[in-house]
Amino acid sequence: MVKIEFLGPINKESLSLDISNLNELSEVLKGDETITKWLENCAVAVNDTLVSSKDVKLNDGDKVSLLPPVCGG
């Protein structure tokens, strides 16, 4: 299973999904109305490393984080 966590203001419980790449995750999240509005502005990290493409394989035990727009300081 792959753990999906939603950071900061998204305020959504983590999910545990049986998926093998980010394309599948994208399809799952597009069908979840609590998250669709965030998708176009969220950065994505796999195991705490930011990724820039959906062509990323996922393995059992991986963690995917969604990072909404930031504003430190």
Next chain:
Amino acid sequence: MNSEKLRLYDGALPVEEITNYWYNEFKTSNYGAIITFVGVVRDENSIDGLSFDIYEPILNSWFDGWQKKANEKNAIVLMAHSRGDVLNHESSYIAAVCSPKRRVALEMIDEFVEDFKANAPIWKYDIIDGKRVYAEDRSTPISGAGILS
């Protein structure tokens, strides 16, 4: 490691303690220029203060990347930030650059603070009537955002 160079605190920053610590720690390292930027929460838009969430694993890697970049110019970067609530007129953010040469430090503090604003995984909320309201209109998508849409 970076423990004294990247410091996170619950609530407002003890500015004098942090800046004095850094000054005493690094003044003997032959840095000719130490530039400190202290961010202070302004009283505006009827807020009582700001509140912050931080995602530390990615903040650490972002900061490590900056440390490497600074080290290539014989400089170092320093940073402190608050978690949770910081009331008006208190500090939530300090950034600093120490460098042998002033020009490197002056240019790097600008880039370091701007990239922090754009890419560090920290989320800001206004505190209004005791509630946290996400500062959505002042927030910036991280570089590369949107791949799942």
